Amino acid sequence: MAQSINWFPGHMRKALRETEENLKLVDIVYETCDARIPFSSRNPELNRILGNKPRIIILNKADLADPAKTAKWVDCFKSSGITAVPMEANRKKGIDKLIKATEELCSDIIERAKAKGREGRTIKVMVVGVPNTGKSTLINALSGKKAAVTGDKPGVTRAPKWIRTESKLDLMDMPGVLWPRLGSRRSQLVLTATGAVKAEVTDSVEVAYETVNLLCGLYPDLIEARYRIEIFEGQDEYDRFLEMGKKMGCLMSGGRIDEERFSRLMLDDLRSGRIGRITLEDPDKPVKE
Ligand SMILES: Nc1nc2c(ncn2[C@@H]2O[C@H](COP(=O)(O)OP(=O)(O)OP(=O)(O)O)[C@@H](O)[C@H]2O)c(=O)[nH]1
Numbered sequence: 001m002a003q004s005i006n007w008f009p010g011h012m013r014k015a016l017r018e019t020e021e022n023l024k025l026v027d028i029v030y031e032t033c034d035a036r037i038p039f040s041s042r043n044p045e046l047n048r049i050l051g052n053k054p055r056i057i058i059l060n061k062a063d064l065a066d067p068a069k070t071a072k073w074v075d076c077f078k079s080s081g082i083t084a085v086p087m088e089a090n091r092k093k094g095i096d097k098l099i100k101a102t103e104e105l106c107s108d109i110i111e112r113a114k115a116k117g118r119e120g121r122t123i124k125v126m127v128v129g130v131p132n133t134g135k136s137t138l139i140n141a142l143s144g145k146k147a148a149v150t151g152d153k154p155g156v157t158r159a160p161k162w163i164r165t166e167s168k169l170d171l172m173d174m175p176g177v178l179w180p181r182l183g184s185r186r187s188q189l190v191l192t193a194t195g196a197v198k199a200e201v202t203d204s205v206e207v208a209y210e211t212v213n214l215l216c217g218l219y220p221d222l223i224e225a226r227y228r229i230e231i232f233e234g235q236d237e238y239d240r241f242l243e244m245g246k247k248m249g250c251l252m253s254g255g256r257i258d259e260e261r262f263s264r265l266m267l268d269d270l271r272s273g274r275i276g277r278i279t280l281e282d283p284d285k286p287v288k289e
């Protein structure tokens with residue numbers, strides 16, 4: 001992207017402060033990230049604030065991610081001593097594993113409460129993560145009710161909210177937080193392409209163009225199938241982009257390609273999984289600038 005996304009809205013600063021303040025009230029933190037970008041969708045500021053608090057990383061939207069790469073990410077986190085659980089929060093898949101991992105990590109707290117005769121002590125969980133990674137959807141899946149508001153855009157949850165459940169968990173929903181500068185140019189791109197950054201603050205043609213180029217390298221077969229094009233050595237990337245627009249019928253009067261329309265269509269395809277299951281980051285390969 002030509003310009004780096006360098007902004008940190010006041011409500012995000014506030015959410016970070018609220019996370020820090022409320023941390024002492026909870027036993028464990030669930031950190032949601034997008035399974036398609038497990039590296040770029042983790043907030044270093046949150047990481048710093050959370051310190052040694054027991055934590056589970058939720059690789060959410062696993063239905064949209066490449067399953068082999070998700071398994072690799074789970075192993076990668078495990079080798080650094082971190083529990084990570086793949087999740088499809090909107091289909092309630094992964095919940096049992098999450099509860100089991102939570103009970104394991106909180107076993108001391110549960111045992112101490114039992115020793116004091118408090119058998120029914122609930123486990124208090126704070127759910128944090130970058131915007132639009134499915135925190136509120138996960139809370140609804142765990143609580144079995146539509147207690148938290150969800151939406152297919154970032155910035156839906158605006159303030160911390162406790163959601164008590166009939167099960168063993170009490171959950172605190174938090175607003176999604178980004179951080180100043182958002183890491184490398186590549187991280188900014190994938191955070192925008194997957195929908196963690198508000199679409200209004202970026203140029204959709206630029207984001208779609210760079211994302212599609214990235215995908216042509218990572219998943220050429222899926223791109224060829226979805227956009228009915230051929231990918232070959234030495235191809236001009238811009239011509240290829242226009243060809244995809246043409247094949248998808250994104251034309252303006254005079255036969256010019258409507259780049260804006262194709263870009264919106266392509267990003268929508270990516271966000272809803274119509275291209276196929278893709279993961280843009282690999283634990284074996286460091287993310288390039
Ligand atoms: N495909 C897929 N979509 C999901 C999954 N979990 C949540 N979503 C969708 O992702 C979007 C964002 O979900 P939310 O639960 O509102 O995300 P959030 O993290 O609370 O977002 P903010 O409150 O804005 O930070 C919604 O459209 C959900 O339906 C999942 O596992 N798979």
Ligand SMILES: [Mg+2]
Nearest residue numbers: 135136156157
């Ligand atoms: Mg939310």
